[in-house]
Amino acid sequence: MSLRTDLPEIGNIARNAPKALAFDVPATVTSRYAETPLAAQDDDGGDNEIRILGDIGFDPWSGGGITAASVEDQLEHAGDSDVTVLMNSPGGDLFEGIAIYNLLRLHSGKVTVKVLGLAASAASVIAMAGDVVEMGAGSFIMIHNAWVCACGNRNDFRAIAEYLEPFDAALRDVYAARTGLPDSELDEMLNRETFLDAKTAIDKGFADGKTSDTAPEPGNVLGNQIKAKRAIDAALASQGMPRSERRRLMSEMSSGKHDAAASAAGTPSAAGTATHDAGELAAELRRGLSILTK
Template identity: 50%
Template sequence: MLERFGIMAMARPSALPVPADRKVSALSNGQVMERWNAEAAGVRALAAGDNVITMFDAIGEDFWSEGITAKSVARQLRAIGDRPVEVQINSPGGDMFEGIAIYNVLREHSQDVTVKIMGMAASAASIIAMAGDRVEIGAASFLMIHNCWVLSIGNRHDMAQVSEWLAPFDAAMAEVYAARSGRTVEECAAWMDAETYMSGSVAIERGFADALLSADQMTEEPAAREADRELNATRALELTLVSAGMTRSEARARIKDLKGTPGAAHPATPGAGASDGSAWMNGAMDFLATLNAR
């Protein structure tokens, strides 16, 4: 399955299936994006060597950015070659199936993989974190796990089919968390049901991580924080509008209207074209709060 990514080393255990036919979009929900904005945006590593892969964005390409993809990770692994790899994560998650593919690509690497959670590893990013032979996490960082969250359209029979279709993915993720942590599948499934956030110490206590990061391995970049907050406010708003019944095209058009650039092409920078990027973001967050309160 992974030969198309150019990874030819012997497979390691606990590989997850990637669906051949995507009829739904498996994403982080809007609330995860909002929490990432508030608590983890802008966190970066102080330095990176030539064997380091950084994941400081949403998982998977979407309308708003390129994101982190299995293709880009496989390309970086080929460049690193037959050496140990360090993966630095600060991500709210994103496309669950892309996260599964990245997990598989990392598990295929022939040398040790060390994962460092710099800010947040939520949703699909938490699956990626489980690929580490060693996982380190910041004391103020978070690991978040939940069931596969999707956007789908149809009648009650379609929804029942989607529910049935999703069950094996939730079961497989619970098994991956259990294998990594040493906890039972039932415990992990219960944490997934509860959409559980684990701080650094809790993640270590429960076996999802091995040790805390050194304090000097992380820094906060104000400019990066502002850019990350804007981008994920946009993503959160899109997901909330779709959850409210809009199509994704309608949601994106509405967001463009809010940003003051109706009909604009695919934006390279969220907030571009508005006279005040922070004003747009604050307005978007207010709008999100109004929608979520309904």
Template identity: 40%
Template sequence: MSLKTLPEIQAKQNKNISFDPRQDALDHYQTDKPIVAQSGDVLLLYGVVGDDWSDTPVTPQAVAEFLKGKGDITVSINSPGGNYFDGIAIYNLLRAHPHKITVQVIGDAASAASVIAMAGDNILMGEGAFMMIHNCWGVVVGNRADLAESIELMEQLDNAMTKLYVAQSGKDEAEIAAMMDAETWLNADEAVECGLATGHLHTKADKQPDPSQARHKAKAQIESALRAQGLSRSQSRQILKNYQTDTTPRADVGFSSVKPRADWQTLSNQLSDLFKD
């Protein structure tokens, strides 16, 4: 099982009803990436769920094949949704995976794709990403008995999804049901705030700023501090040059209390303390 307790979704399928992504979800969705791809321990779900007219559909079979022999995995999602039963099947496959699952929503996780996202131990929303939850939507063909059966089926699916979103968010069923009735689109901040996501997806640039840019900014702060004390630009830059090349304090330039350090930000902080009075 997954590292967290997740509800199982069960529902019988009705041959008279066809589930497809809503047009507004398709209009919102933009990508030219492969629908399903495998890259090490990262499962990419980019495209329509259960799309049977595509050459590379997002299918439970592809996900099951990917999961064979895998440990901790990352599931990257950009999808407008699609077939609910395929989405539910993928969710249950991920739910049964006995290792940690990190879901990254890099674009949309709409409709059935939001169901898949709920299988994550961590659900991270990228910048500009959206999650959409709503009542199941489909086209029904048949007589009045078929229509009545389809209504019952869709009610079962809506109830199951409600419980799934409640389990993740901790919100009341009535509140989640109202959000589904309204077809709610949530940006990254909103998804995290309401509990349907656990955090934001940070890029490498967010975690590891360019060291050269950081040094340049610190050096500019130092020069500004020195100029504010009445030193000329050439004097200020000479101090910076001495700090960069020397390993001992430069008493002759009036800053014997400043000890050289390995990084520019340290000197910037030291000079700020020195000049704060």
């Protein structure tokens, strides 16, 4: 019997979200992901190979991203056949991640997940849906409590804390079903944001073994630009700029549409509510990226 038959479904727990809340990826994860290899741009993989190589949801570096709809299309194409899921992702949209997890959990064929670089946050949940989970050399799985950006008064923050509790409990149940670890140990790991290397992930039951597969460098201009944008996004995240603002800035810079007066003044028009330091950094990064994308 497939292990996936014992994995819990993650139902609709996304009701009545506070207006001040937006799911995000911690800066520590963004920075680590910026340093991991990209997949080869000219290799589409096999018919039954699903590539989760980038942000879950919209990807500001490439303009694409991995969504439940795209994964569903690939699973339909595979039919009842076995599939291999290649992963290198910092996570992203939690709701897309939950949907992809449920799609893989319900697939009739065998699901083999290979973590080539990083499976963090929402991506780590997706990885748990495999019948077999393999870790590549130097790869990591990262688990943590739901991480958000929020604003408001003390009542707003109380409401947000209460709203997040069922998410953390549901994700802990998935890890528990996979690993057999007690809730108390998983709660401690989630609370402190835990990175698991291949050996630790296998020892604790998050993975089953190692794979020799790796994510090769693309060796082309497009890949280099995406990698540069990753580094820029990581730098902005470390300065406290919310993900929504980083996405808007990336989109603006990639399209070349930004306010000339603001650029001349060194003030990014897309800085929005970001901190003053992040705004100054964004202005410098904007100028560098405008050269890169021409």
